[in-house]
Amino acid sequence: MFASICRRRLPFRIHQIPGGGTNPLHSISGTIPPAHNSYSSSAVDDVPNSEPCPDIVSYLISCGLSPAAAIGTATTHHRVRIRSTDKADAVRDLLRHYGFSDAHIARTVRSAPILLAVDPERILRPKLDFFVSLGFEPRKFASAPFVLGRSLDKHLVPCIQFLRDIIGSDDDLCTALARSTRTLMVDLDKYMRPAVEALRRAGLAEAAISKLLVIQLGVLALSPDRISKAFEDLKEIGMCIEDSRFLYCLGAMCVAKRETWMRKLALYRSFGLSEGEVLNAFKTQPTILFLAEESIKMKVRFFLEELKLGIHGVMAQPVILAYSLEKCILPRCAVLSVLMREGKIQRDIKLLPALLGTSKRFSTRYVLRHADDVPDVLKAYEGLLSHF
Known part of the structure; x- marks a missing residue:
């Protein structure tokens, strides 16, 4: 059985940006944008057709995108035209300074290439410094880089203060933000405040609301009616607020x-x-x-x-x-297969309980315990054995 399982292992035109003092990203909507959002900005040229600019494609490739991804991004964001490679390079250097890896930068540029056209010191650095002061790792914005287009004073600071008042500690706040960074695009007065009031009306205590937001901050992007409906649906399937699992189910039900x-x-x-x-x-x-x-x-x-x-x-x-099939289940199956072959565990072992648990628990129980006398167990756990 296990043998069959393991065999399956499984040149750029440079232009100057005209002066002006406005944030080129100020026009980004306050609600969560669709996956492919078109940005309007005085810092980019309005390209009337959808043909990707070769210079843009070339620069995006230099940012780490594949040729296909660069063409796709340049086509989707066809209004974007980088006018200064020096400024674009300065944006990338700034992101690296704040912990962005090359992969993070590629992801950021693919989602929001408009960031390459902004003033890194005047627009980006103050926001990155603000989140660093909270203990939040800026590289996590790679999953939602358009957040960096929101006004620091008018949007981000008020939202963070609102969230901090409800959640409590900055550590929990950072955990919540890391799980749902894009929620920071949501308008404070149109979405966040009404959502919290809806949770209160539904009967959640303040401590429960705090915990819910850490679990699923995305709830704040929902309408009060959607939140009320989620409570009704959970009640219909026999879940009550007092159940220790309720908040986790509510978070799932709200966003699905x-x-x-x-x-x-x-x-x-x-x-x-x-x-x-x-x-x-x-x-x-x-x-x-x-x-x-x-x-x-x-x-x-x-x-x-x-x-x-x-x-x-x-x-x-x-x-x-x-659990991931490739990264977790198959390696664990390979380990158990080796141990069965060597007579270290019984062949009739209950597989499901053996496969469950944290990586530390499994490693301690089945890998480290036998590593000295069964060297293959380490190779199996690292995915280096394709068959036995």
Whole structure:
């Protein structure tokens, strides 16, 4: 069984930016933008057609994007034209100074190439310094670089003060921001304040609201009606506010579209599970709602067809579905296979309990304990053994 499993391992035109003193990003909307957002700015030329500028493509490639990604970005953001490579280089240097790796810069530039056209010292550095003062790592903005286009004094500082008053500590605030950085694009008065008031009206205590925002800050991007509906849906499936799992389920239910919920419910039931079993699994591990459908199918097939586990047993421990197949489950299976071969563990070991747990727990129990007398166990855990 395990043998078959492991075999599957599995030239630039430089222009000067005219003077002016306005933030070229001031026109970015206060709500969370779509994945591909078009920016308007006095610092960029308005290119009337969608043909990507060769100079832009060339510079984006120098930022670490692949040729295909550079063309795609230049085409999607066709209004953007870099007028000064010196300024663009200064932006990249500043980002590196604040901890951005080359990969972070490539991701940032791909999402928001407009940042290459801004004044790094006047526009970017004050914002980066502000977040550093909170203990937040600026490189995490690579996942939502358009946040850096919001006004520091008019938007970011008021939002952070509002969040700090509710969440409490800067450590928890930074944790919340790291999990949902793009929420900082949300308008304070139109979204954040009404969302918090909706949570209060629904019966959440202040401490619970604080914890919820650390778990899922994205709740603040929702309308009060959407939040109220999430409370109603949880009540319908038997979840009460007093349940220790409630906030985690609420965070998941709030940010998942209803169509997503119904589609995932149908998918899990297609494996032969009852609705009750799926709901119990969701209450235990709400993140099963966010797993990609193909990932779910692949893991379930693996557990059922390769490990010969029962679907009911798997769903009784739904956290296993959140584990990466390639990075976690397969290496652990390889380790167990080696130990079975060497007679260090019984072949009838209960696989699911053995596969569960933190990396530290698994490593201590099955890898480090046998590393001296079974050297292959380390190779297996590191994915260096393709078959046995």
